[in-house]
Amino acid sequence: MGKSPEYTIVGGGLAGMLVAWELHKRNKPFVIYSDDAPASSHVAAGTWNPVTFRRMIPTWRAQEMIDAMLRVYTEVEKEVGVDLLSMIKVEKILANDQEIDFWKEMAQKEISKDFLHTELHKITIDSEEKSAGIVKQTGRLDLSRYVSELHSFFTARGVLVKEKFNYSSIHNHSIYIFTEGTYCSLNPYFKWLPFKNVKGDILTIKSSDLKIETIRKKNIFILPLGKDIYKIGATYDWHDKSWEPSEKAKAEILEKFEKISNCSYEVIGHESGIRPATYDRRPFIGEHPTHKNLLIFNGLGSKGIFLGPLLAQEFCDFLEGKGDIHEEVSIKRCVKKYFNDNC
Numbered sequence: 001m002g003k004s005p006e007y008t009i010v011g012g013g014l015a016g017m018l019v020a021w022e023l024h025k026r027n028k029p030f031v032i033y034s035d036d037a038p039a040s041s042h043v044a045a046g047t048w049n050p051v052t053f054r055r056m057i058p059t060w061r062a063q064e065m066i067d068a069m070l071r072v073y074t075e076v077e078k079e080v081g082v083d084l085l086s087m088i089k090v091e092k093i094l095a096n097d098q099e100i101d102f103w104k105e106m107a108q109k110e111i112s113k114d115f116l117h118t119e120l121h122k123i124t125i126d127s128e129e130k131s132a133g134i135v136k137q138t139g140r141l142d143l144s145r146y147v148s149e150l151h152s153f154f155t156a157r158g159v160l161v162k163e164k165f166n167y168s169s170i171h172n173h174s175i176y177i178f179t180e181g182t183y184c185s186l187n188p189y190f191k192w193l194p195f196k197n198v199k200g201d202i203l204t205i206k207s208s209d210l211k212i213e214t215i216r217k218k219n220i221f222i223l224p225l226g227k228d229i230y231k232i233g234a235t236y237d238w239h240d241k242s243w244e245p246s247e248k249a250k251a252e253i254l255e256k257f258e259k260i261s262n263c264s265y266e267v268i269g270h271e272s273g274i275r276p277a278t279y280d281r282r283p284f285i286g287e288h289p290t291h292k293n294l295l296i297f298n299g300l301g302s303k304g305i306f307l308g309p310l311l312a313q314e315f316c317d318f319l320e321g322k323g324d325i326h327e328e329v330s331i332k333r334c335v336k337k338y339f340n341d342n343c
């Protein structure tokens with residue numbers, strides 16, 4: 001590969017591709033290592049939703065996240081010439097009168113009015129009429145395709161190496177950016193970080209009489225993909241560490257699905273993955289406390305699509321000395337409690 005590139009990215013999932021895209025735009029020399037281990041990015045449903053339903057308010061920096069996200073994914077779509085984004089509505093089924101009143105109240109408030117529609121929809125499930133609120137500014141990215149397209153893009157430019165990165169090859173003259181998702185537990189320099197990974201199962205079904213065109217949510221989501229195909233899920237399991245689909249999770253999804261739909265269906269797919277989640281649900285970003293040429297961009301959890309683009313941009317600004325990592329996502333918050341000099 002000739003002269004060593006300035007940056008080495010380890011991990012070719014969503015996190016690695018977002019950082020690589022930023023460096024590519026900034027004309028920085030880099031190389032990406034990506035092995036073929038199972039990746040969360042190939043399993044994800046790909047939806048985003050800027051509202052926390054418990055309080056009916058926007059999530060952390062929601063509008064900034066959406067603006068960055070739409071900008072970055074659209075740039076990539078144009079560059080690779082493939083449609084990856086779709087603006088599809090999220091329809092939240094409201095459980096009772098109290099939830100209906102709370103939705104109506106919050107939709108009027110300054111803090112939430114850009115994210116919640118005031119008017120509710122009526123939907124009929126099992127001949128029972130339900131109210132549903134529509135969230136604004138929601139959609140889906142075809143994440144698996146996004147990652148594959150960018151792999152082809154970077155392979156064609158000779159900067160993607162389809163190999164497992166060997167940690168003993170690290171030297172002081174290069175900058176390393178670790179984006180290994182849950183495999184960070186194998187990284188001798190960052191395994192001290194308090195990840196709280198969470199497994200998720202997701203099913204693909206075919207149903208000719210479900211006839212849903214929005215993402216429907218209540219305990220689980222139903223995501224229409226067209227041609228009578230839907231993704232339904234997902235589960236959250238903090239104990240099972242295997243990447244294998246679980247029968248228990250499948251039964252759980254189907255039980256919840258049948259509560260919010262009344263249709264015939266056939267299960268045609270079942271996948272599972274492990275989300276790189278953290279103890280406080282905020283990503284892990286920043287430089288190693290003692291090895292300043294080693295950095296991490298990880299912990300995207302269950303909201304990688306939404307959080308990733310803005311945070312990757314800010315991370316690359318930091319690399320260029322143009323700003324600091326936001327304190328809520330900086331790994332500095334964990335150093336005192338979890339790091340010691342042997343790490």
Ligand SMILES: Cc1cc2nc3c(=O)[nH]c(=O)nc-3n(C[C@H](O)[C@H](O)[C@H](O)COP(=O)(O)OP(=O)(O)OC[C@H]3O[C@@H](n4cnc5c(N)ncnc54)[C@H](O)[C@@H]3O)c2cc1C
Pocket residue numbers: 010011012013014015016033034035036037038039040041042043044045046047048163164165166179180181182183184199200201202233234235272273274275276298299300301302303304305306
């Ligand atoms: C069931 C399920 C549903 C989900 N739904 C959504 C959703 O709707 N919306 C959303 O935003 N998020 C969703 N997520 C979460 C989303 O998948 C993650 O936020 C995101 O994909 C994490 O990307 P990542 O790059 O950090 O990790 P991964 O995608 O796991 O990628 C890590 C990569 O690093 C590589 N790697 C690791 N170590 C090495 C090494 N030493 N050398 C070379 N390569 C290495 C691995 O092979 C892998 O390719 C879902 C997750 C699951 C499991």
